[in-house]
Amino acid sequence: xxxxIQNVAGLLHASLDPAQNxxxxxxxxxxxxxxxxxxxxxxxxxxxxxxxxxRLASALFFKNFIRRNWTDEEGNxxxxxxxxxxxxxxLIGLMVKVPSSxxxxxxxxxxxxxxxxxxxxxxxxxxxxxxxxxxxDAQVNNGILQVAHSIFRRxxxxxxxxxxxxxxxxxxxxxxxxxxxxxxxxDAVIEQSKGNAQLLKAHYGTxxxxxxxxxxxxxxxxxxQFEENLAAIAALLHKYLTYDDPALRTSDxxxxxxxxxxxxxxxxxxxxxxxxxxxxxxxHLEQFVGTSWNLLTGLGPEAKYDVVISRALEFLTTVVSIRxxxxxFNSAEVLGQVTEKVVIPNLSLxxxxxxxxxxxxxxFIRRDLEGSDEDTRRRGATNFLRKLMEQFERPVxxxxxxxxNHFLAExxxxxxxxxKAKDTAVHLFSSIAAKGSxxxxxxxxxxxPNVNVIDFFQKHIAEDLTSTDAATLLKVxxxxxxxxxxxxxxxxxxLAAFPLLVQHLxxxxxxxxxxxxxxxxxxxxxxxxxxxxxxxxxxxxxxxxDLLQHLFKLxxxxxxxxxxxxxxxxxxxxxxxxxxxxxxxxPVLDNVITNLVNITKVIRHNPSNPGFCYxxxxxxxxxxxxxxxxxxxxVEAGLFQPLTSILGSNVEEFTPYIxxxxxxxxxFNPSTTLSSSMQQLVGPVLAPANWESKGNVPAxxxxxxxxxxxxxxxxxxxxxxxxxxxxxxxLVSTKANETYAMDLIEVVVTSFPPAxxxxxxxxxxxxxxxxxxxxxxxxxxxxxxxxxxxxSALQDKGLGADFFIAVADRVQENVFTQIYLQIxxxxxxxxxxxxxxxxxxxxxxxxxxxxxxxxxxxxKRGWTITCQALLQLLINPPLPNTGADDVIEDRDTEDLAFGxxxxxxxxxRQPARDLWPEVxxxxxxxxxxxxxxxxxxxxxxxxxxxxxxxxxxxxxxxxVMG
Numbered sequence: 001x002x003x004x005i006q007n008v009a010g011l012l013h014a015s016l017d018p019a020q021n022x023x024x025x026x027x028x029x030x031x032x033x034x035x036x037x038x039x040x041x042x043x044x045x046x047x048x049x050x051x052x053x054x055r056l057a058s059a060l061f062f063k064n065f066i067r068r069n070w071t072d073e074e075g076n077x078x079x080x081x082x083x084x085x086x087x088x089x090x091l092i093g094l095m096v097k098v099p100s101s102x103x104x105x106x107x108x109x110x111x112x113x114x115x116x117x118x119x120x121x122x123x124x125x126x127x128x129x130x131x132x133x134x135x136x137d138a139q140v141n142n143g144i145l146q147v148a149h150s151i152f153r154r155x156x157x158x159x160x161x162x163x164x165x166x167x168x169x170x171x172x173x174x175x176x177x178x179x180x181x182x183x184x185x186x187d188a189v190i191e192q193s194k195g196n197a198q199l200l201k202a203h204y205g206t207x208x209x210x211x212x213x214x215x216x217x218x219x220x221x222x223x224x225q226f227e228e229n230l231a232a233i234a235a236l237l238h239k240y241l242t243y244d245d246p247a248l249r250t251s252d253x254x255x256x257x258x259x260x261x262x263x264x265x266x267x268x269x270x271x272x273x274x275x276x277x278x279x280x281x282x283x284h285l286e287q288f289v290g291t292s293w294n295l296l297t298g299l300g301p302e303a304k305y306d307v308v309i310s311r312a313l314e315f316l317t318t319v320v321s322i323r324x325x326x327x328x329f330n331s332a333e334v335l336g337q338v339t340e341k342v343v344i345p346n347l348s349l350x351x352x353x354x355x356x357x358x359x360x361x362x363x364f365i366r367r368d369l370e371g372s373d374e375d376t377r378r379r380g381a382t383n384f385l386r387k388l389m390e391q392f393e394r395p396v397x398x399x400x401x402x403x404x405n406h407f408l409a410e411x412x413x414x415x416x417x418x419x420k421a422k423d424t425a426v427h428l429f430s431s432i433a434a435k436g437s438x439x440x441x442x443x444x445x446x447x448x449p450n451v452n453v454i455d456f457f458q459k460h461i462a463e464d465l466t467s468t469d470a471a472t473l474l475k476v477x478x479x480x481x482x483x484x485x486x487x488x489x490x491x492x493x494x495l496a497a498f499p500l501l502v503q504h505l506x507x508x509x510x511x512x513x514x515x516x517x518x519x520x521x522x523x524x525x526x527x528x529x530x531x532x533x534x535x536x537x538x539x540x541x542x543x544x545x546d547l548l549q550h551l552f553k554l555x556x557x558x559x560x561x562x563x564x565x566x567x568x569x570x571x572x573x574x575x576x577x578x579x580x581x582x583x584x585x586x587p588v589l590d591n592v593i594t595n596l597v598n599i600t601k602v603i604r605h606n607p608s609n610p611g612f613c614y615x616x617x618x619x620x621x622x623x624x625x626x627x628x629x630x631x632x633x634x635v636e637a638g639l640f641q642p643l644t645s646i647l648g649s650n651v652e653e654f655t656p657y658i659x660x661x662x663x664x665x666x667x668f669n670p671s672t673t674l675s676s677s678m679q680q681l682v683g684p685v686l687a688p689a690n691w692e693s694k695g696n697v698p699a700x701x702x703x704x705x706x707x708x709x710x711x712x713x714x715x716x717x718x719x720x721x722x723x724x725x726x727x728x729x730x731l732v733s734t735k736a737n738e739t740y741a742m743d744l745i746e747v748v749v750t751s752f753p754p755a756x757x758x759x760x761x762x763x764x765x766x767x768x769x770x771x772x773x774x775x776x777x778x779x780x781x782x783x784x785x786x787x788x789x790x791x792s793a794l795q796d797k798g799l800g801a802d803f804f805i806a807v808a809d810r811v812q813e814n815v816f817t818q819i820y821l822q823i824x825x826x827x828x829x830x831x832x833x834x835x836x837x838x839x840x841x842x843x844x845x846x847x848x849x850x851x852x853x854x855x856x857x858x859x860k861r862g863w864t865i866t867c868q869a870l871l872q873l874l875i876n877p878p879l880p881n882t883g884a885d886d887v888i889e890d891r892d893t894e895d896l897a898f899g900x901x902x903x904x905x906x907x908x909r910q911p912a913r914d915l916w917p918e919v920x921x922x923x924x925x926x927x928x929x930x931x932x933x934x935x936x937x938x939x940x941x942x943x944x945x946x947x948x949x950x951x952x953x954x955x956x957x958x959x960v961m962g
Contacts, residue, residue, distance in 0.1 A: 096143030313380030621907030
C-alpha cells in the first residue's frame with residue numbers, strides 16, 4: 001500500500017487541533033507502517049502549497065519518526081536501504097530551502113541520523129555540505145551551517161576516545177578551511193551591507209551560526225587551523241563584540257536581537273577558550289576584559305540584554321579564576337567599583353523581574369532557582385562575586401558587607417517602600433556567604449568563615465518568615481535563604497524553622513507557596529552524617545493529612561491538564577511527604593488514592609510536563625510500596641481500574657510507568673497468589689505488539705517476573721508458557737534487552753516444574769549458547785553464569801548440574817566442558833551481589849556433593865577445579881541480607897523527557913530475590929551439606945578430598961567440613 005500524501009497532510013493538520021489531536025496521531029501511527037512514509041513527510045515539508053503550520057508539523061513528525069525508527073538496539077537500519085539512501089541524499093538540499101523554524105526540526109533529525117551513521121556510514125556528508133556553501137547567499141549558508149551545528153554539537157558531552165577524535169579530524173580536514181573562508185566572506189558582506197536591515201540580519205544570522213560552530217569544533221581540542229589563524233580570529237571576535245549598526249537594533253526591550261545574539265555567542269567562545277586554551281589565547285585576552293567591562297557598565301537593564309550580560313559575567317568569572325588576571329581586581333577601590341557598577345545593578349530586582357514574578361510565576365521560579373541552567377543576570381553576578389571571593393576572601397567580604405549594611409539601613413528607614421533594598425542586601429549576603437557550588441541534594445555545604453549565616457538569619461531573615469506585613473518578595477527571599485543554607489542549620493534550628501515553612505504553603509501567592517514546597521521537599525530529604533533524617537518522621541506524620549490535602553488543592557486549583565501539571569515542585573513535595581511518612585499514609589489512604597487518581601485522569605489527556613508526571617508516578621509508587629503490605633485489596637481496588645483504563649486509551653508516555661506500578665502492586669502484596677484482576681493482565685502483556693516500544697520492555701518484564709511465581713499454575717493451565725518463552729527469545733536476541741531476558745528466564749525456571757518445561761529446555765540453552773559464541777557481552781556472560789548456578793543449585797527441584805549437562809548434550813555433545821572451563825568457572829568469582837555469590841556457593845557445593853557427571857565423566861579434573869572455585873568463594877563468604885529497606889534515593893530530573901527511553905521509578909525498586917533465605921551462615925551450611933553427602937555416598941567426599949586436593953586446599957575444606 002502506498003502512502004496518500006494528501007491524507008497524511010490532512011492528518012498532520014488535524015493533529016494541531018487539540019480536539020482532534022489524539023485521533024489524528026493514532027491514524028498517523030497507522031500510516032507509519034507503509035513503505036515510503038518518511039519520504040512522504042519530507043515531500044510535504046518541501047511543498048510550498050501546503051500551509052506553513054502543516055509543513056512544520058510534518059517536519060516535527062519526521063524528526064520523531066526518525067528518532068523511533070532509524071536504527072534498532074544493535075544499530076542496524078530499520079528502514080529499507082533505498083529509503084535510508086534517499087533521506088540522506090535529499091535532506092541537506094531540502095534544509096537549505098525551508099524557513100528557519102522548519103530547519104531547526106530537520107536539523108534535529110539529521111543529528112539523530114548522524115548519531116548512528118556519521119561518519120563511517122555517511123562519509124559523503126561533509127563534502128556535500130561544503131559543496132553547497134556560497135560566498136553570499138545567507139539562506140543557503142544558514143541551512144548548511146544549521147546542519148553542521150546539529151551534528152558537531154554532539155561532541156561536547158562525549159568522553160575522549162580514538163573513535164571520536166578520528167571523527168573530529170575527519171571533519172576538520174575537510175571543513176575547517178572552507179569554514180574560515182566563509183567567516184571572512186561573511187565579515188566582508190556585513191561591511192558592504194551597512195544600513196541594509198534585511199541583508200544585515202540575514203548575514204548576522206550566518207555569523208551567529210559560525211560562532212556556534214567555532215564553539216562546537218573547539219570543545220575537545222583547539223583545531224590546528226584555528227590555532228594558525230588565532231590572531232585573525234581574535235580580531236573578528238573582538239570586532240563583533242563591539243560592532244553596532246542602527247539597522248540591527250531592535251525596538252523590543254524584551255527580545256534579544258541580532259546584535260545581542262552574536263555578542264552572547266562571542267562570549268560563549270571566549271569562555272571556552274579562556275578555560276581550555278588560556279596559554280595559546282593569553283596574548284589576545286586583555287582586550288576582551290576591558291570590552292566586557294564597558295558592555296557591563298554601558299548596557300541598560302532591559303531584558304533583551306540579559307543573555308549578553310550573563311555571558312559577559314561568566315567570561316569575567318572565568319578570567320578571575322586565573323590568578324594573574326584576578327590580581328588587577330585586588331584592591332578595595334577596584335572591588336568597590338566592581339560591586340557598585342557591575343554586581344549590584346545585575347543583582348538587584350528590575351521592573352521586568354517583578355512583572356515576571358506577577359504574570360509568569362512558574363517562569364520566575366525556574367529562572368531564580370539555585371542550580372537552574374537559565375542564563376540570568378543575578379546568577380551571573382553571584383557567580384562572579386563568588387569567584388572574586390575565592391581569590392580574595394577577606395577583602396571581598398569587607399567591601400560587600402559595607403554594601404549589605406548600607407542596603408539594610410536603607411530598608412530600616414522605610415520598610416514599606418524600600419523593601420527592594422533589603423532584597424539586594426539578602427542576595428549580596430548570600431552570594432558571599434556561600435562557598436563552592438550548591439548541590440541539588442543538600443544546597444550549600446560550606447560557608448565563608450568571615451560571616452555568620454545563622455546570625456544573619458536570626459537578625460534579618462526570620463522576621464520575614466513570621467511577619468504578615470513583609471513584602472511578598474522578601475518572604476520568597478527568606479524561604480530561599482533556608483533552602484540555600486539548609487545543610488548549615490542544625491537539627492534544633494530546623495525544628496524551629498520547619499513549621500514556618502509549612503505555614504507558607506497556605507500563602508495565596510504562587511511563588512511563595514511554590515518556594516515553600518521546594519524548601520519543604522529539600523528539608524525532608526536532608527539527613528545527618530548517620531543518614532538519619534534531620535526532620536524526624538514522627539514530627540511529619542501528624543502534619544501529613546493537612547499537608548497533603550493542601551498540596552493537592554494547590555495542584556488542582558485549575559482544571560486544564562496543562563495547568564494541573566504546570567508546577568512539578570508541588571508534585572515533588574507530595575512525593576517527598578509520602579516517601580517520608582511511609583506506612584503513616586494508611587490513616588489517609590482513601591483520600592490520597594482519590595486525589596492521585598483524579599490527577600492521573602486529568603493529565604492523561606495531554607501529558608506535557610515530564611517532570612510533573614515522573615513525580616506523580618513516584619507518589620503512586622510510594623503509596624503502593626508502603627500501603628500494599630497491609631492493605632493490598634484497598635490499594636488494588638483504588639488503583640487497578642484507573643491505571644489499566646489508561647493502558648486501554650494508549651497514552652504511550654504513561655505505559656512504562658503504569659506497568660512498573662502494577663508490578664509493584666504484585667510484588668508488595670503479601671499474598672502468594674495473584675488476584676483475578678492481575679491474572680487477566682498476563683495474557684495481554686504477552687502480546688508481541690506491547691514489546692515493540694523499547695520504553696515498555698523493562699516494565700513489562702518486571703510485571704511478568706513478579707506475576708509468574710504467584711500465578712504459575714494458572715499460566716500453565718492457560719497454555720501461556722510458550723508465549724512467555726517467545727518473549728524471552730525476542731529479548732535475549734538483543735544486547736539492550738538481555739538483562740530483562742535473563743530476569744524472565746530465571747523466574748520461569750524457578751516457578752514451573754521441570755516437566756512443564758521439558759520440551760523447551762534445549763531451545764533455551766541453544767539461544768544462550770548462540771549469544772555466547774556470536775555476540776557475547778560482559779553483562780550477558782555474567783548473567784549466563786548466574787543462570788547456570790541457579791539451575792545447578794536447584795537440585796532439590798529436579799534440576800542441578802547433571803540436569804544442565806544432559807540438556808547441553810542435547811544441544812551439542814560435550815559443549816558443557818568448554819563452557820564450564822572457559823566461562824563459568826573463571827568468572828564465577830566476578831559475581832558481586834551477595835545473593836548471586838550465595839547461589840554460586842550452593843551450586844558448587846551441591847555439584848561436589850551429588851553430581852554423578854563430576855564423579856564419572858569429569859573425574860580427572862572436574863571435581864578438583866570445582867572445589868577450588870568453591871574455596872575461593874568462601875574466602876569472602878556472602879553476608880546475609882539485613883532485610884533493611886532500601887533508602888529511596890533522589891533522582892536528578894533535569895534530563896527527563898517523554899520519549900522511547902524508560903525511566904525507572906525509585907519507589908518501585910525491589911530488593912534482590914534470595915531463593916535460599918534459610919541459608920544464613922554459608923560456611924556452616926557448606927560443611928553440613930558435604931558431611932551429609934559423605935555419609936550418603938559412603939565416604940566418597942572424604943576420599944576425593946584425600947586424593948584430588950593439594951595439602952593447603954585439603955586443610956581448608958576439612959576446616960569447613962569440621
